[in-house]
Amino acid sequence: MSQDGPNFETTVLIPVxxxxxxxxxxxxxxxxxxxxxxxxxxxGRVCYYSRSRKKLWRKGEESGNVQELKxxxxxxxxxxxLVRVNQIGGAACHEGFKSCFFRKIDPASRQSEVIGERVFxxxxxxxx
Amino acid sequence: MSQDGPNFETTVLIPVxxxxxxxxxxxxxxxxxxxxxxxxxxxGRVCYYSRSRKKLWRKGEESGNVQELKxxxxxxxxxxxLVRVNQIGGAACHEGFKSCFFRKIDPASRQSEVIGERVFxxxxxxxx
Numbered sequence: 001m002s003q004d005g006p007n008f009e010t011t012v013l014i015p016v017x018x019x020x021x022x023x024x025x026x027x028x029x030x031x032x033x034x035x036x037x038x039x040x041x042x043x044g045r046v047c048y049y050s051r052s053r054k055k056l057w058r059k060g061e062e063s064g065n066v067q068e069l070k071x072x073x074x075x076x077x078x079x080x081x082l083v084r085v086n087q088i089g090g091a092a093c094h095e096g097f098k099s100c101f102f103r104k105i106d107p108a109s110r111q112s113e114v115i116g117e118r119v120f121x122x123x124x125x126x127x128x
Numbered sequence: 129m130s131q132d133g134p135n136f137e138t139t140v141l142i143p144v145x146x147x148x149x150x151x152x153x154x155x156x157x158x159x160x161x162x163x164x165x166x167x168x169x170x171x172g173r174v175c176y177y178s179r180s181r182k183k184l185w186r187k188g189e190e191s192g193n194v195q196e197l198k199x200x201x202x203x204x205x206x207x208x209x210l211v212r213v214n215q216i217g218g219a220a221c222h223e224g225f226k227s228c229f230f231r232k233i234d235p236a237s238r239q240s241e242v243i244g245e246r247v248f249x250x251x252x253x254x255x256x
Contacts, residue, residue, distance in 0.1 A: 004240040005233055015143050017154055024152030026145055029208040041235040073229035074240070076221050080157040082229040093204050101201035101210040105133055107169040112132040112202070 007078040008034040013049060014081055018092060021070040021084040027092035028100040030057070032081060044069045046083055063125045065089035091119035094126070135206040136162040141177060142209055146220060149198040149212040155220035156228040158185070160209060172197045174211055191253045193217035219247035222254070 006014050013031040020027055030048040032040065036056055039047040046067035050057035060066030067085040074081050093100040095118075102116030134142050141159040148155055158176040160168065164184055167175040174195035178185035188194030195213040202209050221228040223246075230244030 004231075004238055015157055017145050017157060019154055026147055026154065026210050029143055029145060029203065041233070041238070044235065069235070072233045072235065073243075074231055074233060075157065075228040076223050076225075076230070077228075080228070082154050095204050097204075100203040100205075100208070102204070103132075103202055105169070105200045105202060107172065107197070107200065110132055110169070115201075 005078070006032075006037065006074045006081055008037070011079045013051065014079055016046075016048065016081040016083060018046065018067060018087075019082060019084050020098075021086055025099055026101060027085070027087060027098070030059075037081075040069060040072070040083070046085055059092075060088060063089065063094075065091060065125075067092070089120070094122060096120045096122045096125070133206070134160075134165065134202045134209055136165070139207045141179065142207055144174075144176065144209040144211060146174065146195060146215075147210060147212050148226075149214055153227055154229060155213070155215060155226070158187075165209075168197060168200070168211070174213055188216060191217065191222075193219060193253075195220070217248070222250060224248045224250045224253070 013033055016030050016032050018027040033049040036047045036049045046059050046069055048057040066088050070084045072083050091098050097116040098119055102114055103112040104115045105112045141161055144158050144160050146155040161177040164175045164177045174187050174197055176185040194216050198212040200211050219226050225244040226247055227244055230242055231240040232243045233240045
């Protein structure tokens with residue numbers, strides 16, 4: 001039997017796609033190391049690894065907008081993960097949008113337009 | 129006005145999520161460099177950069193299962209892309225599954241199960 005699950009030995013930081021379990025919307029892309037993956041499976045709350053802060057990132061720890069894990073999948077090459085989540089608060093993006101992918105690019109002009117609506121005001125959620 | 133689109137100056141290889149435009153299924157995760165991104169916008173067919181082969185990867189070039197670009201989005205940090213596509217042939221995965229994320233992990237046991245059905249037989253498509 002082959003090893004089950006993502007291979008953190010060949011890829012230390014594995015990209016993770018978060019998808020809204022109810023709507024199918026793609027919410028964000030982040031990364032997990034083995035420790036974040038284990039914590040996610042153990043707790044049922046999605047935990048990433050922050051590349052900028054170089055530590056575990058318990059999504060929603062500050063804002064309260066945690067992601068409840070509904071199901072988790074790994075890909076054919078065992079170097080990418082997909083989590084289907086219940087996004088508490090309705091917004092995954094720190095800028096207050098439901099999805100981090102709130103800007104659509106026009107292939108002809110290369111210009112982008114904002115296609116998402118703000119669910120919350122970041123200034124209210126992340127108080128200094 | 130801020131620069132539109134992904135920032136390839138800070139991230140040479142940007143992860144790209146491919147989502148089925150009709151069903152919302154997440155099909156795969158791959159990477160683009162600036163050249164692949166430009167080709168994708170210009171041609172309307174999704175072109176990735178293959179990290180293993182170290183060259184442009186015109187998805188479906190061999191199998192015929194190309195991805196027609198329906199729309200494209202970039203994220204808040206300008207270091208991830210989302211493409212919504214029409215997946216010709218019905219399968220994105222080289223193993224013949226619709227989605228590369230065809231294995232679901234059970235958080236309790238860490239065991240996985242195949243949840244997708246094979247659309248094609250890889251041995252028939254990728255002939256030596």
